[in-house]
Amino acid sequence: MNNWLQLTLFVAALALSGTAIADKDKDWQKRGSTADKVEQIIKTLPSTAHVMIEVGERYQNLYWAGKLGQWEFAEYQAEEIVKLIELLQISAPKRAATSQVFLEHAMVEFDDAFEKKDWNTFLHAFRTMRAQCMVCHNDNDHGFIVPPEHPVTADSVILNLPR
Numbered sequence: 001m002n003n004w005l006q007l008t009l010f011v012a013a014l015a016l017s018g019t020a021i022a023d024k025d026k027d028w029q030k031r032g033s034t035a036d037k038v039e040q041i042i043k044t045l046p047s048t049a050h051v052m053i054e055v056g057e058r059y060q061n062l063y064w065a066g067k068l069g070q071w072e073f074a075e076y077q078a079e080e081i082v083k084l085i086e087l088l089q090i091s092a093p094k095r096a097a098t099s100q101v102f103l104e105h106a107m108v109e110f111d112d113a114f115e116k117k118d119w120n121t122f123l124h125a126f127r128t129m130r131a132q133c134m135v136c137h138n139d140n141d142h143g144f145i146v147p148p149e150h151p152v153t154a155d156s157v158i159l160n161l162p163r
């Protein structure tokens with residue numbers, strides 16, 4: 001190998017290892033200050049859009065569990081919707097106040113419906129909840145997102161509906 005080639009290879013190897021070191025330095029999980037780490041972790045918290053995908057899915061599951069008379073499963077879906085909105089209050093503080101409105105008004109009729117195991121009482125409770133979904137969408141400049149009054153199907157494998 002001539003000297004020139006040797007030197008070129010040496011410089012290239014040096015540059016590569018330099019990049020590796022620089023990448024390692026950028027690894028905030030290993031080298032970041034506590035403040036950096038907190039800042040980065042906050043950025044990974046679920047956004048409203050992320051949470052809403054699951055809320056939407058549970059909305060369908062809740063409706064169909066009620067329609068199929070699977071009352072315990074319906075109750076479980078309702079509880080999970082509440083937990084998701086509580087999670088949103090923490091992960092998206094700018095939605096905290098409107099989330100609180102939902103938590104106070106949306107789910108108030110379900111206890112009665114689950115106790116009676118009655119479709120019409122349930123449907124009334126579901127409509128009350130849906131109205132509050134829309135109140136929150138309107139108050140957060142997303143009034144164009146309108147959950148369907150009668151979801152045509154639901155995703156949960158437990159309900160085993162055609163998709």
Ligand code: HEC
Pocket residue numbers: 047048049050052053055056059081085088095098099102129130132133134136137140142145147
């Ligand atoms: C705290 C206010 C709030 C509540 C309560 C709320 N939403 Fe939302 N929802 C939003 C916002 C804001 C968006 C738009 C997402 C964004 O800003 O990133 C959204 C978006 C959505 C989406 C679209 C998700 C996507 O990206 O495709 C669905 C579906 C949805 N909401 C369903 C519901 C249902 C169903 C309920 C009631 C059970 C509900 N939401 C309750 C604020 C809310």
